[in-house]
Amino acid sequence: MSALTPLLLRGLTGPARRLLVPRAQVHSKPPREPLGTMDVAIGLTSCFLCILVPAGWVLSHLESYKKGE
Template sequence: MMFSLLRRPTLTWSTLMKDVQQNHRSTIYSKPPKENIGPVQSFFAICVFAVTLLGPAGWILHHIPDYRQRSPPQT
């Protein structure tokens, strides 16, 4: 489909987008979840995610004064 659209001699961006939108068919199917996730599991997952992201940043920010007192590495 896409190759035939690109071979047109007078193809512009707007006509390409119109053709793609007209020929688009959704291929994503979904079903309801088999098991519902409770609030405890959600809270735990959010906490682990936050600690994973914010832990290293907090460590670095906490130790900035130590980093400033060090002498620069000698090369």
């Protein structure tokens, strides 16, 4: 690398350093109504089913996928 490389890189990245990106003003508060046990159970069950049912389908039909048509 030559001695001019840092100067060249500084010249290329200079304009990008001058741009100021505004930060988002995010403030969180506690929920108005806390989640109940049933709400959490339904949410977790539906998430697990959406992931595990398709995976189980593929695993149970793996032999037919290996055969091909």
